[in-house]
Amino acid sequence: SQQGEEDPQALSIQEGENATMNCSYKTSINNLQWYRQNSGRGLVHLILIRSNEREKHSGRLRVTLDTSKKSSSLLITASRAADTASYFCATDASGANSKLTFGKGITLSVRP
Amino acid sequence: DSGVTQTPKHLITATGQRVTLRCSPRSGDLSVYWYQQSLDQGLQFLIQYYNGEERAKGNILERFSAQQFPDLHSELNLSSLELGDSALYFCASSPQSGRSEQFFGPGTRLTVL
Numbered sequence: 001s002q003q004g005e006e007d008p009q010a011l012s013i014q015e016g017e018n019a020t021m022n023c024s025y026k027t028s029i030n031n032l033q034w035y036r037q038n039s040g041r042g043l044v045h046l047i048l049i050r051s052n053e054r055e056k057h058s059g060r061l062r063v064t065l066d067t068s069k070k071s072s073s074l075l076i077t078a079s080r081a082a083d084t085a086s087y088f089c090a091t092d093a094s095g096a097n098s099k100l101t102f103g104k105g106i107t108l109s110v111r112p
Numbered sequence: 113d114s115g116v117t118q119t120p121k122h123l124i125t126a127t128g129q130r131v132t133l134r135c136s137p138r139s140g141d142l143s144v145y146w147y148q149q150s151l152d153q154g155l156q157f158l159i160q161y162y163n164g165e166e167r168a169k170g171n172i173l174e175r176f177s178a179q180q181f182p183d184l185h186s187e188l189n190l191s192s193l194e195l196g197d198s199a200l201y202f203c204a205s206s207p208q209s210g211r212s213e214q215f216f217g218p219g220t221r222l223t224v225l
Binding site for chain 1: 114116145147154155156157160168170200202204211212213214215216217218219221
């Protein structure tokens with residue numbers, strides 16, 4: 001079963017605009033991670049935010065985490081056509097057996 | 113390039129057959145994870161090995177098995193294949209067991225006819 005549920009399922013924006021993607025999860029976590037996948041290829045790690053962090057930045061990426069609402073958002077600023085990909089949130093749940101549970105992903109299309 | 117390699121890139125086989133997928137983790141990474149990605153199930157965690165020992169198990173069928181060898185490479189064995197096993201199989205690695213980012217290989221696309 002999927003722990004992370006991303007929203008929206010698909011997003012289409014113009015180059016230069018900002019893209020905001022949301023993720024909700026169900027159980028306590030150690031950290032939450034965002035990954036990108038270009039069509040049919042391997043996933044690329046974007047950013048990791050720990051449960052005691054509220055916001056993190058990496059280049060054009062900004063991630064927030066609200067553990068009380070069990071939700072996270074990924075903001076990509078000044079989007080580029082090369083940002084077109086699927087984006088997944090993944091949760092590393094609390095507990096001894098740590099494994100990543102992925103959501104179904106968000107398809108982002110950035111129009112040139 | 114993540115540093116994780118997977119072979120083969122593509123595999124086409126028939127129902128009832130058995131295949132082996134191979135993964136070499138990034139240099140120095142002790143953990144290897146296997147995932148299955150299909151259109152209907154999404155990305156599903158199968159199994160994790162850490163330094164040769166099984167560490168966590170996910171939605172892995174009994175027909176599937178895996179192991180991690182002393183040189184830390186891993187193999188995923190899929191037997192009695194069914195049409196529904198057609199999917200992308202990814203291997204990922206990390207330095208430790210969980211709590212950190214994972215580095216994904218390019219995947220093996222398995223087609224069962």
